[in-house]
Each structure stands twice: as C-alpha cells, then as structure tokens.
Amino acid sequence: MNLFTIIGEALRALRQNRLRTGLTMLGMIIGVAAVVLMLSIGQGARTKINETIAAMGSNLFLVVPGATSSGGFSFGSGSVRTLTINDAYAIAELSSVSATAPVTTGTVQLNYAAKNWSTIITGTTPNYFTVGNWKMDSGAAFTESDLRSAARVVVLGSVTAKNLFGDEEPIGKTIRITNRPFVVVGVLMAKGQSLTGRDQDDTVLIPITTSERQITGNQFPGSIRYMLVQGTSASDMDIAEIEITQLLRQRHRIAKGKENDFTVRNLTAIADVATDTAKVMSIVLGAIASVSLLVGGIGIMNIMLVSVTERTREIGIRMAIGANQRAILTQFLLEAMMICIMGGVIGLIVGIGSAWVVSRVADMLIVITIGMVGLASLFSSAVGIFFGFYPAKKAASLKPVDALRYE
Amino acid sequence: MASMQAAHTANPLIQIENLCKSYNLQGADGKTITNQVLFSINLTINPGEFVAIMGHSGSGKSTLMNILGCLDTPTSGSYWLAGKNVAALSGDELAHIRNQSIGFVFQGFNLLKRMTALDNVATPLLYAGIGRAQSRKRALELLRRTGLESFAMHQPNQLSGGQQQRVAISRALINEPPLILADEPTGNLDTQTSREIMLLFEQLNRDQGITIVLVTHEDDIAAYAKRLIRLKDGHIIVDKCNEASETVLNQAADGNSLITQ
Numbered sequence A: 001m002n003l004f005t006i007i008g009e010a011l012r013a014l015r016q017n018r019l020r021t022g023l024t025m026l027g028m029i030i031g032v033a034a035v036v037l038m039l040s041i042g043q044g045a046r047t048k049i050n051e052t053i054a055a056m057g058s059n060l061f062l063v064v065p066g067a068t069s070s071g072g073f074s075f076g077s078g079s080v081r082t083l084t085i086n087d088a089y090a091i092a093e094l095s096s097v098s099a100t101a102p103v104t105t106g107t108v109q110l111n112y113a114a115k116n117w118s119t120i121i122t123g124t125t126p127n128y129f130t131v132g133n134w135k136m137d138s139g140a141a142f143t144e145s146d147l148r149s150a151a152r153v154v155v156l157g158s159v160t161a162k163n164l165f166g167d168e169e170p171i172g173k174t175i176r177i178t179n180r181p182f183v184v185v186g187v188l189m190a191k192g193q194s195l196t197g198r199d200q201d202d203t204v205l206i207p208i209t210t211s212e213r214q215i216t217g218n219q220f221p222g223s224i225r226y227m228l229v230q231g232t233s234a235s236d237m238d239i240a241e242i243e244i245t246q247l248l249r250q251r252h253r254i255a256k257g258k259e260n261d262f263t264v265r266n267l268t269a270i271a272d273v274a275t276d277t278a279k280v281m282s283i284v285l286g287a288i289a290s291v292s293l294l295v296g297g298i299g300i301m302n303i304m305l306v307s308v309t310e311r312t313r314e315i316g317i318r319m320a321i322g323a324n325q326r327a328i329l330t331q332f333l334l335e336a337m338m339i340c341i342m343g344g345v346i347g348l349i350v351g352i353g354s355a356w357v358v359s360r361v362a363d364m365l366i367v368i369t370i371g372m373v374g375l376a377s378l379f380s381s382a383v384g385i386f387f388g389f390y391p392a393k394k395a396a397s398l399k400p401v402d403a404l405r406y407e
Numbered sequence B: 001m002a003s004m005q006a007a008h009t010a011n012p013l014i015q016i017e018n019l020c021k022s023y024n025l026q027g028a029d030g031k032t033i034t035n036q037v038l039f040s041i042n043l044t045i046n047p048g049e050f051v052a053i054m055g056h057s058g059s060g061k062s063t064l065m066n067i068l069g070c071l072d073t074p075t076s077g078s079y080w081l082a083g084k085n086v087a088a089l090s091g092d093e094l095a096h097i098r099n100q101s102i103g104f105v106f107q108g109f110n111l112l113k114r115m116t117a118l119d120n121v122a123t124p125l126l127y128a129g130i131g132r133a134q135s136r137k138r139a140l141e142l143l144r145r146t147g148l149e150s151f152a153m154h155q156p157n158q159l160s161g162g163q164q165q166r167v168a169i170s171r172a173l174i175n176e177p178p179l180i181l182a183d184e185p186t187g188n189l190d191t192q193t194s195r196e197i198m199l200l201f202e203q204l205n206r207d208q209g210i211t212i213v214l215v216t217h218e219d220d221i222a223a224y225a226k227r228l229i230r231l232k233d234g235h236i237i238v239d240k241c242n243e244a245s246e247t248v249l250n251q252a253a254d255g256n257s258l259i260t261q
Ligand SMILES: Nc1ncnc2c1ncn2[C@@H]1O[C@H](COP(=O)(O)OP(=O)(O)O)[C@@H](O)[C@H]1O
Pocket: B023, B024, B025, B035, B037, B055, B056, B057, B058, B059, B060, B061, B062, B063, B064
C-alpha cells in the first residue's frame, strides 16, 4: 500500500469518528495555542526589556548620595547631600571612566501659551545626553557654553513637548519654567518606560548651573541628586567601580573602616539581572504551556489505544486480506499524527490570534517569531509520533488470528 | 498418507505433516493447562481440488483453517504451501501470501464497516500496492461479474447476508488467488442463499481451477465438494472422495450460472 493510499485510509478513519477526532484535536489545539501565547508573551517581555536596556546606555554606574541600605537604595533621600558637581568632574578624570553626568532634580510648573504642565526637571551637563544614550528628535542639546553661562535654554522630553506644543514646532519657542522664560533648543526622541516603570519622556532638561542658581535653589551649594558615570569598557567595570569608590572616599575624607557616604550601582549588572529574570519568566511560561501540550498528547494516546482496541477486528480483517505490519503501523501512526498536525495548525492560528488580542487588550508587547511557530509545529508532530507510536505498534504486532477472534 | 485423488500432480498446493496445535490456558487455580486441539495432522491438497472439512463443533476445523490461511502458526509439524515452508517465512512474506495466494471467506463475512462494498472489494488491491482509482475500477468489474454492480456503493449494513457473503467472496477473488479458504461460509445464510453461494464456489473451482477448501457441518453443503475430510477431536478420521458430488453437479447444470463472463 503506498503512502498516499494509507493517508486516505487514515483520513477515512478520522472522518468516521468526527466527534472523537474533534475532541482529541481540541486537546492539541489548546496545548499548541497555549505554548504560542506563552512564548510570545515571554518573548515580548524580553524584547521590551532589551529595548529599555539598549536605550539606557552602556557601561553605566549610578552614583547616589547616602550609604547603601539593606533594602536596596533610595534616590538620595532629601537630607543627604554628600555628592557634588565637583565629585562628578573629578571622577570623569579617572582612566577607567569615559564621562560623567551630575544631575539635580525637582518638580516644576511649565507654561506655554495657555497650557500648564507639571513635570520633573533635570539639571545636568551636556554629557548627560551621550552617557544616557539620548537621541534628539529635533534641535540640539544644550552646550558647554550654555553650561558655563547658566543660559536659560531647555531640552524637552517627547511627552512634555507633545503636551505643551501639540503639533506646533517647539524649537525656538519660549516656555516659562516657574515663571522664568526659557528657549526650547531641542526635543528628545521617545524612550518609553525605564526598568522601574517610570515614564522617561515626561521631563525637561536644563544646564545644571541654571538649575542650581535659578530653579531648585542652592541650599547646599554644588550638591547633586545623583550622577551617571560611564565606564570606558565593559570588561573594566569592576576596576572602574573600585576607582570611583576610592576617589570618592578620599575626596569625602572618610576614615578607614568607616562606611561610605555614597553608593555606586552598576546599572549594567542590574540590567543583566532584569534580562535573566525575563528569560527565566519566558522559560517558566513555556514550560507551563508545554504541560498542557503534554496532556493533549496523552489524550491522543488514550484515544488511539481505545481506537486500537475498538478496531481490533478491523485490524484482523485487514491482516487477513494482506496488510503487513508496516501498513497497519503506518495507518495508526498517521491517524495520530494527522490529529496532532491539524490540531497544531489550528492551535497555531488560535495562539497567534489570542496573542494579538492580548497585545491589544493588555497593551503588552507580544513577539511571535518563525522559531516559535517552528517549535510549536515540531513539538506537535513529535507528540503525535511519540504518543501515536505505542498504540500503532500494539495494533501492528497483533497476531491475525487473535485480532480476528477479538469480540 | 495416500491421496484419494485420482488426478495426482507432482506438486501439491498444500502439504502438512504431523501438524499439532495446542493452546495454553490459565486454569482456575492459576496453573497452566495445555489444551491440544490438533493431533499430528497429515494432509495433502493438490491444485484444483474442492475439499470439504466436516466435524462437530470444537473438533478443530477453524484452527486448521487459520493455520492453512497463514493467520495462525502450528505448535509443531510442518506446512508447505505451494512448495514454500511457511514456518520459514517472515511476517511480510506471510502478509504477501495472504494478499496474493489466499482468499479467505468467513462465516461472519468480516467486511469492513462503514465502507462501501466497492471499497471492501478493492482493499486487497490497495495492500498489493495498486492505486485507489485502478483498484476501484477492477473491484467494480468483479462486482459486475458477481451480479452485485448495483450494490457497489452500499455499506455492509445495507446488504443482505447473501449479498454480504458475495461481496466477501469477491474480495477474496480480487487478487485472483489459486486458493480459497472458506470457514462455514453458509453458516449464517438460509438454504436458498447457501445454494447460490455453493454454486458460485463450484463454478470457480470448475471454470477457473481455483482450489477450494471449505468448512461446514451440513451434509448438503459438503455435497458440493469432490473430497471430504472429517475431523474428530483434532484427528482426521475420514478422508475420501465424495460420492454425493456427482448428483450435485447434475443439479448445478440446470441452475443459473452465477458468474457471467
Ligand atoms: N485462542 C484459543 N485459545 C484457547 N483455546 C482455543 C482457542 N481457539 C480455539 N480453541 C479451542 O480449540 C478447540 C477447537 O476450536 P475450533 O477450531 O474453533 O473448532 P471448530 O471445529 O468448531 O471450528 C476448541 O475446544 C476451542 O476451545
């Protein structure tokens, strides 16, 4: 019997038992759909995190005032003002460091025409844009000379620009920050949320000198909220961390054995943890979904075993008229595989469809790759072969006379 | 053992020597009981013979037929089919023999359910590696010759017993085997239908030279055969020419021909 005919016989047998075929297939459909959905959610989360990390800038340290607390670190709780602009400039001179960007922050009221907007203001140096991997959407960042002259220039985050200007061109316009006029020189490209879920695009940036003298005041002259430090290379991050720590201890005159009054955090390491977490999450999601696929496979095995028992007489008749073991094995194996492959294809469609719905409803990034589709198809046919083989083998190894006599 | 047949050829179709068959059963006490069903059977059947095997229920007729049909294996002894030692054949070779050399007809018809008469008849051709379209064409041709053309698209449960058995015989004939084995083929049929089926066998044997071995426990069915073997408790107790055969042949002459070629 050629393969084409055997496929025909298998299809006929599946059609003869539509309900049972359908129910078995349902197990497969749910399994494959779950795998595709879970993998695409996991992959979506990983892609999202990778994008955030790529946008964050490479080889970054975050240096904040205050000692390391056991529960992580707080963004320099107001009273601790141990870090200064000059600390940042000194660190920039280290051989293992390529640039630093000191930052002061505050909340301010913005006005343009009749519009009001409250947002976070970042006072910093031009290095901030390169260290933080910010790209300009239009205009340019403020310059070293703006910094020296404490110029009233401002760079807008994309969300802030949208809220104040709508479709209007912001470059060259004057906005008021706590009632002082500032000229807009640039608008940043959007970055989205940070790893901690903060909207990074709702902000305005001005030279740190301007900020200190005119906006946030100078209760503690020269003190900063935090600084970003960029190491020269990924391999020298450990050395850079030691050098930064030593330099700051020396500058802050911290005696041997005394605690640091600052904290150095390797952001790249934190990013790695986030990446690993996302990876583990997608593996766990995939594993959970695989269980449902496995259950679907066992369902198929169950049905095929029932089918073999039910059709023992048919097998006997087929053997009596000339079917060899291979023909019987192939027929039953093909039946199982067809259920799996058809269920797999439908499951794939259902999985992709539900991933699309989830991405719409939950506003989540969902990524479906060819690899995933391939994996799901491969897995479902493997389940078909694996769980179809035993019943098929059982059918094929029956003795003709025993199969014929079966009641 | 001397053959009773007058026309003796040098190459027998079936030759069995000292063939025994026993089954192992679990007794109520858990011990294995050996139940011997066939005792040292010796039998030679030449091409073109029409043999009836008779005997009481449980005498081992079906067991013998299943061994002859390569559906079962003997416990000991040898079986030569058309010069081949059956015990030495592989599973695939046995399947090939069942497909090409033997047509089996059962008491319970054993047609495949939910499949048309046409497809039932065509299935052995599929196992012979012939394509579906070609197989159906040949099956339809055969159904036309056995007068079942108008029932080709009927499923077994839409056919009478006689029609089902004729479909089953057509299926047995589709690969033009030299041997037909029929285990109580008329056991489920009324007298008139039985007569039609027997005339069909009779004609196949006479016109096409097909060797027929048939099990029955009815004398008037056995009367169609030319040779009679009687089994009792697993032993052959009678093996003789069938005198009744002549009278039946005369009757057949005025019956209508079932195969119109
Ligand atoms: N598979 C089997 N297992 C055990 N005993 C069997 C089996 N098949 C047949 N027998 C026994 O063999 C004997 C002959 O059976 P069978 O050949 O079917 O007789 P019959 O002449 O009625 O066709 C019976 O006693 C039956 O119980």
